[in-house]
Amino acid sequence: MTERDELILWRDAHARGETATLDRAVGAGEVLRVRRGVYVAASRWAGARPEQRMRLRAHALAAVATRPPVFSHATAAALHGLPIHRGDDGRVHTLELGPVPAASRSDVVRHRHEVAGTDLARVGPLRVTTLARTLFDVLCAEPAETATAAIDAALRAGAWRGRGVYDERAAAVLLEDVRARVDEAPGARGIRRARFVVSIADGRAQLPGESISRLWMLQLGAAEPELQVPVAIGGGRQVFLDFAWPRLRRFGEFDGDGKYVDPALTAGRSPRDVLRAQRERESRIVAATGWTPVRWGWERLASRTAFAAFLRSHGLLR
Template sequence: MRLRAHALSAVATRDPVFSHVTAAALHGLPVHRGDDARVHTLELGAAPAPSRGDVVRHRHYVAATDITSVDALRTTNLARTLFDVLCAESAETATAAMDVALRSVAWRGRGVYEAAAAAALSAAVAARIEHAPGARGIRRARFVAAIADGRAQLPGESVSRLWMLQLGAAQPALQYPVAIGGGRCAFLDFAWPTLRRFGEFDGDGKYLDPALTAGRSPRDVLRDQRERESRIVAATGWTPVRWGWERLGSRTAFAAFLRSHGLLR
């Protein structure tokens, strides 16, 4: 999507302002199952060009302060981009994007999460939501903005948490710290202390993303994950529950999975 944005900018007669999921991609946010086949722009001129098959041109007012530059391309700023994505895309796409955005401003690693930084971005998005009470998708935007949490590490964690909420499943603690010996602390994706269970989402990123693998091969990551799980079980006595994208094919399938592990009645 970033390449398509650069390609469109190179042939445009005037610099486009990228928006919606295209702006999200430029800001480094995931576009999980979103409209990533087309480039989205804002038309700010007096004679806006029409949309075409691979380009969606949106015509609505955006303040000059809501426009920034990323990779030498004009785009909506992070808060405005999130507002547009929350209104236009599915709850799954929106939650994954909002979680990553919050994480990008608030997560400092090793369990350090600056809630004030996350709250500032959330407030900027909320302000735009409150100023657009009749906008299309505004109810979904309010819901996603209220549940977003930057402690989620991967889009699969975001979608899992969203569906847990929608299904009425037991609500987990996120990035729950557990001392596993040797001065080390493991941070669990999901934890249900009262149910004596913990959950780990096994997305491909854990095995392939350089930011998460720290130079290790997929085999080394898998070995470390198994050792880590053994230490967590030894420290807590809790039952591990692991899943990946294969369990998120549908909300119904995920509900059955949660129910089989005592996390949904």
């Protein structure tokens, strides 16, 4: 089931003679309005991640628009399956291609950029900017944290093969496409930030928190980490470290919420089982390397100042 299938359209309820039922559900708080004429179950909205809500808004706009919209920027990134760290402001971003551009509204930002036909694609039934064009727009328009998490995730989706294998050639194809767009727009707004983020992008980051941690380490002048360093922990097992500083004899692990609740990462285990497995894994890594573990989560990324203090306390920032 796609996000489009989860939407409830007023016109469909009207055709079935069920508008009174829909009105009662809205009044009871069981159904929420996504936009005029489009609704979704309140429980679905409450449990949705920011990117899922962005996709629901996109499908809602497409369902009632007089002409098919072309989604761009952060909305297109969400439709491409990328994380949008703190980039959901409740609005939908579209690209205006018509001869008479429509005005932006409080809930729809209509961008007026010249794009080639090759910069347009489809994600399911929706028209969007291509992945490379979307990344370029996000790099220029969003904060460095949002942009870094997005481009790292895009590279990982195309180049990470699992078990420590990172296809550098596949990553380079996408990265060069994005870099070329950055180089061709030297005066664009946000281009200096975009150029920096492209220079540090790395698809070996597994979670947005890892991407943001690495970004801040570089901005703060902290010791630069090696990523996904393999360590043999006995019994024929090999693990890969999120961060490692071999010369400092330290390794770092980012404990994002996804490690405890994302089915793709928990493999059906309870949070307690995941935590127990992580502790055992850490003990084996320490035994194999003699390195000191450094763990952190989102609470350490509340601000760069807080993260700097944390790094300094572990000897990773002078």
